[in-house]
Amino acid sequence: MAWLEFAAAWGVFFATHSLPLRPPLRPWLQARLGPRGFIYGYSLLSLTVLGWLIGAAGRAPFVPLWAWAPWQAQVPLVVMLPVCLILALAIGRPNPFSFGGARSHAFNPARAGIVRVTRHPLLLALSLWALAHLVPNGDLAHVILFGVFAAFAAFGGRLVDKRRQREMGAAWQRQYSEVMSGIGTARPEAWGSVCLRLGLGVALYAGLIWLHPWLFGVNPLG
Structure with a gap:
């Protein structure tokens, strides 16, 4: 299950770093949040997902290299x-x-x-x-x-x-x-x-x- 969480965290990470930046989603979000609101919201989302990804790596099975x-x-x-x-x-x-x-x-x-x-x-x-x-x-x-x-x-x-x-x-x-x-x-x-x-x-x-x-x-x- 820990490997599944790690894989899911990567999937969400890549999704959140591609989909919100592509049209038509980015203009739609900017129109509702404003340019600054979009930047702050996207930054907060990115940091949250990054924290999850790092935590998931720590919870994954330990395989020493x-x-x-x-x-x-x-x-x-x-x-x-x-x-x-x-x-x-x-x-x-x-x-x-x-x-x-x-x-x-x-x-x-x-x-x-x-x-x-x-x-x-x-x-x-x-x-x-x-x-x-x-x-x-x-x-x-x-x-x-x-x-x-x-x-x-x-x-x-x-x-x-x-x-x-x-x-x-x-x-x-x-x-x-x-x-x-x-x-x-x-x-x-x-x-x-x-x-x-x-x-x-x-x-x-x-x-x-x-x-x-x-x-x-x-x-x-x-």
Whole structure:
């Protein structure tokens, strides 16, 4: 039954990450919830299903694929700090290259921020999170869980690029060239915002360490 729950969780996860984003369902939901309501509702739904999926992996039968060693627990502990910093620098920022082109109208190539480093910072964070947690979780269910997320993050960027290039046309290459040229990089007064985001990233990292034993039953500090 535990494997059935794990399979069902994957089915719901894929359904909730495809159906609400496709026409005519997405326009129908946006018309009733509003753009912000749709984003908040979809984010809450995604986090809820992700929590179920992670819990289902923990309840699946334990089938070891490699032996656990104490050093493995240090990998996610170290890697999650840059993951949280990437999230803090990326969330809420305009990014025309991301899936859906978040707040493209407000994007300034001269103030691209983390987009100058990677077009898909959230996928980068997802990839690092998945690979780091794969190391100390060498059982079949968790290898499937984190392996699928790592593969999705690795190939998802290419799929998003192709879609956004079709949608944006010549504007995609023009904006990307402007971003990579480095012309007009952030002025000194922008560093206050950067420092604030970095501080929030550190706070998120500390909060995750504190909440991890209650959320997932594992203490990252041992």
